[in-house]
Amino acid sequence: MAKIDDIYGAADDYGLVTSADARALGASDAEVVQYAARGRLERVARGVYRVPVWPYQEQAPYAIAVRAAGEGAYLYGESVVALLGLCPTDPRAIRVATPRRTRRSLGEGVRLVWRRHPDRVTLYEGIACQEAADAIREAARTLGPARAVDAAREAARMGYVTPAELAEIEGEVGAHA
Incomplete structure (x- = not known):
């Protein structure tokens, strides 16, 4: 072979x-x-x-950004919300968190976020991601409270967050609405 x-x-x-x-x-x-x-x-x-014969997948830019950031990197905040289709976001901005400092340029629109203490990470669509509940809390800063709560409700409907996590997000983020 x-x-x-x-x-x-x-x-x-x-x-x-x-x-x-x-x-x-x-x-x-x-x-x-x-x-x-x-x-x-x-x-x-x-x-x-x-691999050039591989069919294109809509989530590929997220996978590429995480792989390019290196070992331990994962999709972060609003980018997790976008990947999961929880609410409309800016598709040109991809946020990737990494536990290691890096000066690497990951391409146009990709922002690296250094996380000294890595978040809880799971796989969504085969891509390492910050867990949905934490990502929605983080994304509330850019999405706004109302859209973040809508995203949390959609995440609960789709099974990405538990009813308890939804209630926490609604309490934390909704209080700022």
């Missing part, structure tokens, strides 16, 4: 692999760059590649 086949096999749900993933499979950084030059991989961010 060729190295590129191993790399394709290691791709995540969005067809993404990192240089570190490829190195773990025995491919050097130079080989990965050559695969990209030949069209066998597509460079989508620093150290992040996409």
Whole structure:
């Protein structure tokens, strides 16, 4: 089996692999760059590649941003609300939290948020994310209290937050409305 086949096999749900993933499979950084030059991989961010035959998915920009931010990174605040479709948000802004300081540029519209104490993290749509209840609380700053409460109610309807968490959010965020 060729190295590129191993790399394709290691791709995540969005067809993404990192240089570190490829190195773990025995491919050097130079080989990965050559695969990209030949069209066998597509460079989508620093150290992040996409399998070009993978079908496009609407959530892919979020997955790319998290993978590009590095180990321990996760989708944060309003971006979790957007990923889950809980209420309308600015699709051009993606917020990614990381427990490590980094100066890495993640592309236009992606903002890195340094979190000394990482939040509770879970997987939504195969992407590491701040848990929905915490993300809605954080997003209330930019969404406004009324839209944040609406997002929390939608999250409860969809099963992303418990009735107890909904009541807490309505009490905390709704009090500022």
